[in-house]
Amino acid sequence: xxxxxxxxxxxxxxxxxxxxxxxxxxxxxxxxxxxxxxxxxxxxxxxxxxxxxxxxxxxxxxxxxxxxxxxxxxxxxxxxxxxxxxxxxxxxxxxxxxxxxxxxxxxxxxxxxxxxxxxxxxxxxxxxxxxxxxxxxxxxxxxxxxxxxxxxxxxxxxxxxxxxxxxxxxxxxxxxxxxxxxxxxxxxxxxxxxxxxxxxxxxxxxxxxxxxxxxxxxxxxxxxxxxxxxxxxxxxxxxxxxxxxxxxxxxxxxxxxxxxxxxxxxxxxxxxxxxxxxxxxxxxxxxxxxxxxxxxxxxxxxxxxxxxxxxxxxxxxxxxxxxxxxxxxxxxxxxxxxxxxxxxxxxxxxxxxxxxxxxxxxxxxxxxxxxxxxxxxxxxxxxxxxxxxxxxxxxxxxxxxxxxxxxxxxxxxxxxxxxxxxxxxxxxxxxxxxxxxxxxxxxxxxxxxxxxxxxxxxxxxxxxxxxxxxxxxxxxxxxxxxxxx
Amino acid sequence: xxxxxxxxxxxxxxxxxxxxxxxxxxxxxxxxxxxxxxxxxxxxxxxxxxxxxxxxxxxxxxxxxxxxxxxxxxxxxxxxxxxxxxxxxxxxxxxxxxxxxxxxxxxxxxxxxxxxxxxxxxxxxxxxxxxxxxxxxxxxxxxxxxxxxxxxxxxxxxxxxxxxxxxxxxxxxxxxxxxxxxxxxxxxxxxxxxxxxxxxxxxxxxxxxxxxxxxxxxxxxxxxxxxxxxxxxxxxxxxxxxxxxxxxxxxxxxxxxxxxxxxxxxxxxxxxxxxxxxxxxxxxxxxxxxxxxxxxxxxxxxxxxxxxxxxxxxxxxxxxxxxxxxxxxxxxxxxxxxxxxxxxxxxxxxxxxxxxxxxxxxxxxxxxxxxxxxxxxxxxxxxxxxxxxxxxxxxxxxxxxxxxxxxxxxxxxxxxxxxxxxxxxxxxxxxxxxxxxxxxxxxxxxxxxxxxxxxxxxxxxxxxxxxxxxxxxxxxxxxxxxx
Numbered sequence: 019x020x021x022x023x024x025x026x027x028x029x030x031x032x033x034x035x036x037x038x039x040x041x042x043x044x045x046x047x048x049x050x051x052x053x054x055x056x057x058x059x060x061x062x063x064x065x066x067x068x069x070x071x072x073x074x075x076x077x078x079x080x081x082x083x084x085x086x087x088x089x090x091x092x093x094x095x096x097x098x099x100x101x102x103x104x105x106x107x108x109x110x111x112x113x114x115x116x117x118x119x120x121x122x123x124x125x126x127x128x129x130x131x132x133x134x135x136x137x138x139x140x141x142x143x144x145x146x147x148x149x150x151x152x153x154x155x156x157x158x159x160x161x162x163x164x165x166x167x168x169x170x171x172x173x174x175x176x177x178x179x180x181x182x183x184x185x186x187x188x189x190x191x192x193x194x195x196x197x198x199x200x201x202x203x204x205x206x207x208x209x210x211x212x213x214x215x216x217x218x219x220x221x222x223x224x225x226x227x228x229x230x231x232x233x234x235x236x237x238x239x240x241x242x243x244x245x246x247x248x249x250x251x252x253x254x255x256x257x258x259x260x261x262x263x264x265x266x267x268x269x270x271x272x273x274x275x276x277x278x279x280x281x282x283x284x285x286x287x288x289x290x291x292x293x294x295x296x297x298x299x300x301x302x303x304x305x306x307x308x309x310x311x312x313x314x315x316x317x318x319x320x321x322x323x324x325x326x327x328x329x330x331x332x333x334x335x336x337x338x339x340x341x342x343x344x345x346x347x348x349x350x351x352x353x354x355x356x357x358x359x360x361x362x363x364x365x366x367x368x369x370x371x372x373x374x375x376x377x378x379x380x381x382x383x384x385x386x387x388x389x390x391x392x393x394x395x396x397x398x399x400x401x402x403x404x405x406x407x408x409x410x411x412x413x414x415x416x417x418x419x420x421x422x423x424x425x426x427x428x429x430x431x432x433x434x435x436x437x438x439x440x441x442x443x444x445x446x447x448x449x450x451x452x453x454x455x456x457x458x459x460x461x462x463x464x465x466x467x468x469x470x471x472x473x474x475x476x477x478x479x480x481x482x483x484x485x486x487x488x489x490x491x492x493x494x495x496x497x498x499x500x501x502x503x
Numbered sequence: 504x505x506x507x508x509x510x511x512x513x514x515x516x517x518x519x520x521x522x523x524x525x526x527x528x529x530x531x532x533x534x535x536x537x538x539x540x541x542x543x544x545x546x547x548x549x550x551x552x553x554x555x556x557x558x559x560x561x562x563x564x565x566x567x568x569x570x571x572x573x574x575x576x577x578x579x580x581x582x583x584x585x586x587x588x589x590x591x592x593x594x595x596x597x598x599x600x601x602x603x604x605x606x607x608x609x610x611x612x613x614x615x616x617x618x619x620x621x622x623x624x625x626x627x628x629x630x631x632x633x634x635x636x637x638x639x640x641x642x643x644x645x646x647x648x649x650x651x652x653x654x655x656x657x658x659x660x661x662x663x664x665x666x667x668x669x670x671x672x673x674x675x676x677x678x679x680x681x682x683x684x685x686x687x688x689x690x691x692x693x694x695x696x697x698x699x700x701x702x703x704x705x706x707x708x709x710x711x712x713x714x715x716x717x718x719x720x721x722x723x724x725x726x727x728x729x730x731x732x733x734x735x736x737x738x739x740x741x742x743x744x745x746x747x748x749x750x751x752x753x754x755x756x757x758x759x760x761x762x763x764x765x766x767x768x769x770x771x772x773x774x775x776x777x778x779x780x781x782x783x784x785x786x787x788x789x790x791x792x793x794x795x796x797x798x799x800x801x802x803x804x805x806x807x808x809x810x811x812x813x814x815x816x817x818x819x820x821x822x823x824x825x826x827x828x829x830x831x832x833x834x835x836x837x838x839x840x841x842x843x844x845x846x847x848x849x850x851x852x853x854x855x856x857x858x859x860x861x862x863x864x865x866x867x868x869x870x871x872x873x874x875x876x877x878x879x880x881x882x883x884x885x886x887x888x889x890x891x892x893x894x895x896x897x898x899x900x901x902x903x904x905x906x907x908x909x910x911x912x913x914x915x916x917x918x919x920x921x922x923x924x925x926x927x928x929x930x931x932x933x934x935x936x937x938x939x940x941x942x943x944x945x946x947x948x949x950x951x952x953x954x955x956x957x958x959x960x961x962x963x964x965x966x967x968x969x970x971x972x973x974x975x976x977x978x979x980x981x982x983x984x985x986x
Contacts, residue, residue: 389780395791397763397773397781406774 023079025091030072032095032164036102037065042151043106046226047144054110054142061105068102086500092182093495095160096483100124106148117472124479126152127160128486129368131240131338131455132478134468138245143226146243150233156486157237157368158207158271166200184365184373184488192275199275206274211236214263221256235263238368240338240455247463248328248341257328257341268295268335270366290403291364291374299334302358303327306351313348326351334358336370338455340463352458356445359454370453370485372422376415378402383412421489426451429481436474446470450481504528504864505569509555509585510576511538513833514601514627517853518573518860521878523547525972527864530564533576556584558592571597573860575625579604583619590620599623599863603744623863627856632748634855635829638848639753639802642734642827643724645710645848648873649717650884650963651916654947656717657688657873657882657963662709663728674701676726684949685715685723688913688965691876696967698909712875714913714963716947731826734801738762738825740786740816741807742772745831745852749804754778760795762786764807786816789823798824805830810837814846821845835877854878866976870961881966882913887956889981896962896979902952907974909967915948916961 044058083091103123107114114122118134125132126149138146155163161182192199211232218228227243234241244250248257266274269292276285286292307319307326316322325342332339333355344352361377363369382400389398399406426447433443438460445457446467456463461470467478484492494500504527508515511533519529519542529548532555533539539550553560555576566572572589574582582600589595600621602608608629614621637647646659662669667679673687690697691710697703705711705727715723724730737753739746742763750761750772759779763769766783773781784791786805797803803820805813810832817830822845829848832838838849854874861872861881868886875882891898895905901912948954956962962979966972 393780393782393795395782395784395794397769397783399770399773401774401777404777406770 020079021087021090023076024081024083025087025094026072027076027080028083028091028164029094029098030069030074030076032160033069033072033099033102034066035164035167036099036155036160037062037069039151039155040065040106040148043144043148046147047142050143052142052144054106054144057106057109058144058148060109061102064105065102088180089491089494089500092161092487092491095164096127096487096492099160100127103127103148103152106145110142110145115472117475118468121467121475121479122149123152124482125455126239126241127156128453128482129153129156129237129239129336129370130450130453130482130485131234132449132457132461132467132482133241134466134475136245136466136468138243141243143243147226147230147233149241150230150239150243153237153239153241154211154233157239157267158204162200162203165197166204182487182491184367184370192272202275202279203271206271206278207236210263210266210274214259217259217263218256221259222251222253223256231260232263235260235337235339236267236368238264238267238335238337238363238370238453240332240336242339248339252341254324257324260339261327261331264331264335264337265296265299267368268299268363270364271368272366273364288403289364290378294378295362295364295374298358298362299331302334302354303330306330306354309351310347315347330355330358333454334362335367336363336452336454338449340456343462343464345458345462345464356448356454356458359452360448370451372419375402376418379407379412379415380419383416418489421493422451425481425484425489429477432477433474436471436477438470438474446474446478447481450478451485453482453485504571505565506530506571506573506864507532507561507564507566507569509533509572509574509582510601511535511542511550512575512577513853514575514856514860515573516542517857518575519546519548521857521861521874522864525864530569532560532564554581556581556588558588561585561588561592566593566595569593569595571595571599571864573599573601575601579607583607583621586621587619590616597622597863599625599860601625601627603628605748625856625859627852628744628748630856630859631745631831631850631852632752634850635745635749635804635806636752638829639734639737639757641720641724642731642802643728644720646875647720648875648882650871650882650914651919651945651947651961653717654916654919654945655714655914655963656720657712657714657913657965658720658724659710659712659875660724660727662705662707662711664707665729666705666725666727668726669705669707669728671704672701673699673703673705676723679726680722683715683719683722684947685713685719686911686913686949686951688712688714688882688911689880689967696880696909698911698967712965714949714965732801734827736760736800737802737804738795738797738800738820740803740805740813740820741831742768742781743806743808746804746806747772747775749806750776750779760800762791762795787812787819789819792816792820792823800825801827803828807831810834814841817846818844821847838877851877865972867980879969881969881972883964883966883972883975885962885964885975885979887958887960887962887979890958893981894958894979896956897958899956900952901950901954901956904956904978906978907971909971910975911965912950912962913965914963915950915954915956916945916963917948917957917959918945919959919961 040062047055047058100120100123104119107119107122121134159182214232214235215228218231230243270289273285273289277283303326307323310316310326311319311322328341329344336359360371365373365375386398386400389396400412429447430444441458442460446461449455449457461467506527507530508519509532511531523529523546531548532551534554536552543550551564566589572595574585576582579602586598586600589598598621602624613619614624641647644658644660648657668676687699689712690699711727713723736758739750739761742761750759753759754776761779762782762784763772764785769781769783797820803825805817807813813830817828821828827847830846832849832851838851841849854877858872858874862869869883870886871884873882887896889897964975966975
């Protein structure tokens with residue numbers, strides 16, 4: 019029980035910090051004098067009060083967190099914070115059920131970007147901003163933020179950092195102190211976001227839209243304040259800027275950090291994922307553009323390239339913006355895009371899926387197997403970027419892939435059991451577990467998740483958390499061994 | 504000359520053997536007293552037991568008035584420290600260090616006078632690797648040795664029936680390959696040297712040494728024998744220092760398979776090599792060689808530390824159908840034993856690497872020395888200084904120089920950068936000058952009777968018998984008048 023108390027103590031502090039982040043929509047609401055001021059102020063009070071109580075009640079149990087405590091804390095943070103994030107929604111839209119509100123909040127915080135809300139353009143700006151800010155906070159990670167701000171997490175902070183950061187290899191420290199790393203990452207993230215805001219503003223968005231969309235671009239979340247998403251502006255320039263920043267956010271932020279510190283671009287060259295990520299994404303854009311042109315979806319190749327690039331980059335990086343209803347394209351195109359979303363973005367980026375590095379390792383493992391069959395005595399380690407990857411990590415990646423596929427299959431079956439058609443069920447699960455956003459058919463880019471039943475919504479919410487915490491972190495808490503003394 | 508050799512390993516011993524016979528005072532330092540006792544018994548030298556990086560040991564070895572320190576212990580660190588000590592405490596004029604690790608070699612500035620003060624850095628593994636690389640590039644040759652930064656090569660090739668020039672007089676060579684300038688420096692027939700003249704007839708089985716610019720090697724060799732097809736597949740037995748370097752150098756251009764016996768070493772090897780296929784196993788294991796298609800190999804190189812293993816695996820590979828086999832053999836007795844058998848080329852590491860050390864011991868300005876035919880003969884690259892008055896060679900035609908019998912001037916390279924930039928080792932700017940000047944300005948002249956030698960020329964001299972070297976050194980030395 020003492021574990022739960024110790025973890026609750028820290029959780030309380032994280033909740034208080036989270037409460038403070040609600041000040042931004044409150045300020046906007048106050049400034050623009052919209053109708054949601056009441057909702058925000060109540061939400062802040064409740065959140066900070068709850069956090070305070072949790073911290074104070076458990077203050078005698080405060081101690082250095084251990085590895086297992088770390089996992090528990092991460093899971094609790096990611097499942098409890100959406101509860102508080104729902105408060106502004108619940109207060110402002112009482113007709114919205116708790117299920118839908120939780121889905122909306124979890125979809126924000128896990129950077130999925132699926133929504134159950136429609137008529138987005140009519141929501142007060144502060145509520146839309148809160149949806150964007152949730153994604154931005156979840157993009158770089160709440161624990162990373164907590165580690166950067168709260169020194170008290172100590173050594174345990176490192177474990178949580180690892181539990182939260184996506185990617186199979188997390189032992190390379192960028193700085194000797196983990197708090198410095200966390201601060202550096204957040205600064206880079208914030209800096210690039212600022213650049214993105216300015217770029218959007220200059221390209222023609224208003225300030226509010228620029229901030230909101232920069233938040234959701236850099237976090238690869240994909241929530242928009244318009245029903246038509248990027249189709250609202252219909253501007254190639256804005257789409258170009260979005261593509262650029264989505265690609266930046268799809269690269270490991272550790273590489274951005276190194277580039278910033280070394281003041282040279284060479285760390286990108288040493289990043290084994292970045293090159294492949296850009297190559298595959300760019301190749302897919304051009305290939306799909308040709309395909310769409312060839313299939314007569316678009317009359318001229320340039321238009322085809324414009325729509326293919328924006329939607330492909332958006333889906334491949336698991337952002338989920340749409341500039342058109344791509345589900346209406348010939349089925350190969352959306353399927354290929356969905357496939358890309360499951361592996362394209364880099365580890366340590368804000369994207370979802372199994373990450374490029376795992377895909378590369380799996381691919382190399384296949385090659386190794388073939389070499390060993392041909393040359394039984396060959397010594398053929400799996401190598402990435404010129405250095406050997408330990409077998410332990412290769413096995414971990416294989417296990418990860420198995421669980422990933424098993425999760426997709428089982429949740430698709432559950433959704434099918436509850437009455438969804440196959441395309442909708444499969445695409446909804448994949449879109450949620452990859453933190454992508456829109457799926458196909460009933461949950462396609464032109465519609466919302468509102469058609470699903472409460473039960474189906476909960477399955478999708480679980481899939482999002484599962485995907486964001488990269489399966490193991492969440493699943494480990496459900497094993498009996500985890501709770502054994 | 505007073506020379507201190509630190510480290511009585513293979514390199515140290517073979518240097519000592521070579522230098523003792525040339526009337527040098529040699530002191531040998533090593534921690535292993537038994538090794539030194541053995542050496543003292545059959546070589547005329549002094550020995551000191553102790554750690555070569557300790558000042559007191561160096562003093563006991565007589566470092567105060569030594570002309571040269573050769574640091575060739577197993578440890579790079581000891582060698583570096585010894586050179587630094589020699590520089591600070593005794594101001595020793597020439598300090599040579601053997602460095603294994605490519606990591607040190609990657610930062611040449613650490614060898615400069617204000618740092619470790621190493622005048623010349625020698626990396627035997629690197630020299631051996633380059634030597635074998637040349638043999639793979641020219642699979643028909645027995646030896647390919649570079650002079651003047653690779654502008655001129657001395658090539659040894661065995662003449663075979665079917666070569667257009669075999670059975671004909673040397674002077675016909677000019678008509679056979681009119682556009683190529685070359686000079687046959689020596690011919691060994693049944694291990695006896697023949698001084699080549701215009702009417703000398705080349706016979707099958709002759710070992711012919713000729714000098715030519717690097718680009719002409721192939722066309723000259725074509726005169727002596729039928730050409731093989733170029734090497735594509737290489738198998739290397741042994742992933743030690745040499746095998747690994749060779750595999751690394753070759754893996755981009757050739758299909759390389761490398762066999763290593765030690766499990767952990769093979770894992771490290773696989774980590775360092777990116778294209779070569781690393782196999783864990785015994786190179787003398789017939790099944791392994793069979794399943795890895797040794798019969799399809801153009802070149803099989805046995806490069807382990809163990810002579811017997813190298814001989815056996817090379818013989819086995821040859822028997823199983825490898826086109827050409829090379830074996831690394833340390834013991835000179837074994838080299839004689841296998842050379843004319845089914846092993847195509849037996850390489851004695853000491854013989855290959857000794858030249859780079861000898862270049863610094865020779866009197867006069869010697870840029871390169873290559874030891875040939877197990878030390879019996881030698882090829883030197885000498886730099887000519889002075890003017891017509893002070894030197895015996897400057898301003899004279901080749902025919903007019905009073906060369907001892909058995910010595911031939913093969914080639915002259917004009918316009919190479921001067922001494923301080925030339926030697927490899929020590930200086931950072933060396934690399935740049937090498938790239939900047941030597942490539943373009945240098946001009947290769949194959950020596951004919953009427954070629955006139957100028958000051959600062961690099962002259963490549965072939966000495967059939969080692970005993971003549973003193974006379975050659977004397978001949979090329981600058982007279983008293985020149986300072």
